[in-house]
Structures are given as structure tokens and as C-alpha cells.
Amino acid sequence: MKKTAILTFQNTTNYGAQLQNYALQEYLKQFNEVTVKVINYDNEKIDLTERKFELSRYKGIKGLIRYLLIGWKSKIKWNNFEKFRKNYMNLTKEYNKENIKQTENKYNYFLVGSDQVWNTDITGNDYNYMLDFVRDNDKKYSYAASIGLDTLTNKKEIISKIKRFKQINVREETAKILLEQNNVKNVKVTVDPVFLIEREEWINKLNLVPKKGNYIFVYMIDDYKENIKKIRKFAKKEHLSVIYINENMFNSFGVKDIKTIDPKEFLEYLYGAKYVITGSFHAVSFSLIFNIDFYYILNKKFTRNSRIVDLMKKLEIKNKDITDKKKIKKANINYEQVNLKIENEINKSKKILKEMVNEWKE
DSSP: OEEEEEESOOSSOOHHHHHHHHHHHHHHTTSTTEEEEEEEEOOHHHHHHHOTTOGGGSOHHHHHHHIIIIIHHHHHHHHHHHHHHHHHOOEEEEEOTTTGGGGGGGOSEEEEOSSSTTOHHHHTSOGGGGTTTOOOGGGEEESSBOOOSSSOTTHHHHHHHHTTOSBEEESOHHHHHHHHTTTOOSEEEOOOGGGGSOHHHHHHHTTOOOOOSSEEEEEOSOOOHHHHHHHHHHHHHHTOEEEEEOOOSSOOTTSEEEOOOOHHHHHHHHHTOSEEEESOHHHHHHHHHTTOEEEEOOOSSSSOTHHHHHHHHHHTOOSOBOTTOSSOOOOOOOHHHHHHHHHHHHHHHHHHHHHHHHHOOO
């Protein structure tokens, strides 16, 4: 058997990160000669960001108040994600920066990706996500790896490590251009793993039941009041309610706030929505998979917008960016045309993965 290990952001309460990890695992399992494990890797910076529920991290009276308002809900959310991982993910034992080298002799191949695994701002310059712990370069592969930045920090070191990969597949055209500008050759663009699983497969694998009701599904990284305000106006015009997935300390006026659901229920809310309004690449992706009308709001705090922008350009979808719009104007998507474009991109990516697996030796 071809023993394969996936390295990505598995220990997280980010819906997109968890679902893309699940999708890549499930797709690789379709190859009979491949066994798949997800390295249960503990990154210090990500761990600090994710484990918001630990009381010891809330200092003083203000910290205690914050914990009482939101910290305990973060713990419930974490536990719900842990149940999802236990039920659906094939994880290794826990590894950290010091002992991850022990995995090299246990697996024939290592596949890093997807998500922003090469965004050093997120990982705290953890080069293990560039498979720095694997000495044999013939074992190193990436699939739909995302940089998520317009420029590289520590460029020389990052490029030298990525050049050691046997095969480099990235998620965005901007990542391909950025790497090629730094003399990285043979870079291919592949779709995010969530697209490798077809709509009916998602429904059947996770036994998805769409939530009932007439509502707009909202999931944003930014929580600007003007965004919520224009979404409420749009909802009122369309005679819809608003369900807002968020981790904010206080509830938003005029919407239903939901803070603790697991990835399966996240998809069920999205699946049942009349519209999706989001700043999340993966919420856009699942809107496309389920053929739901959507609008997106770009993140003004961080330069991580290339993921959505590149996808919209590739699919030739226009008039869905409402970032700087005072109000939302309806703009329908011709899903008959869009689905054909998506299918074409998916088939190219599946071909790349199939050829990769066929080259591997047991």
C-alpha cells in the first residue's frame, strides 16, 4: 500500500479548514492502493488562536467578563469540532514541532495542503508546513496549497524549501505567479479539495439535512456594522430572516446569532439558505457546490482576498462583490454555465491527482 500522510490545519475550529481536510482525505481514499492519515500536528501559533476557551488565557476582571460572555461558548464549539474529527477524520497520534520528524519513516508520501498552509503569518513561520522535517524530497507533494498573501516574508528561505517539493500544486493563480516570479518551476493550479467531492457525495457522506426556513446565511471574517446593516435591509426587502454564524462577544441586532455549531451543521445551514453572504472562500465554494445564490465581502484588514477574487475570475462570475456597496442589488448566477466551468477545473485537478498517485511506489 502507498502510505500517505496529509499535513494541513486539522486542529482548528475553522469550518473551511476542517471541511477541506475531510474532502482531501475522502478523495484519496477512493484510490484502493492508497492509505491515508492526517497528521495531528500541533502548531503553537494556531493553538494559541484556537483555544480561546481556556480560562487561564483571560486575565483580570475584564478577562473574566469576556470569558463569561464568549469563552465558554468557544469551548462548546471546540468540543463539537472534536466530535466531528473523531467521527470523520483518520488522525495520527499528536505531533509537535520537535517530534514530527518521527513520521518520515512511517509514510511513503507526504501531501501538504490545502488552505493557507504557506501563509507564514498564520503559522508563525513554521516551515514544517513546507515539509522541512522530511529529508527525502521525492516524498514531498503539495495539493492546492495556498499562500494567501500578495508578497512573501522570509522569501529566500521559503522559496528554497518549496523548490524541494517533487510536485507543487497551488490553489490560486496568484500563488502560481508569485512562485514563478521567484524561479519556482512546474507549478500547477488545482481546485480546493472541497470541489473534489460532488454535491450528492457531500449530502450522502455527512447525511446532510438542509435547515428549514426562509433565511440568508451569513458567515464573515469582518464584523463591520455597516455590513450587517445592509444585509438586514436586503433581508427585509426579500422577506427573509438572517442567520449569522460568528464568534463575536455580543449578539448582533436583528439577526439570529449562532456560535457553537460543528462543520456538518454549518453545511446544513448553508445548504438550506436562500442566499449566502460571506467573506469566506469556503462558504463561497460550498455555495457554488450547492448552487446557492451568494454575495461576498472582501476582508479589509488582511491581504487574503486573492482566493475569492481568483475563483470569481476563473468562473467569470461578476457583480457579487458587495464590499463597498451601500446596498445589495440582486445579480443572478447562471449555474448552468458556471457548473460546466467548475466541472472542467475539477476534472483537470483530478487528472493531476490520479497521475500523482499512479507515479507513487508502494
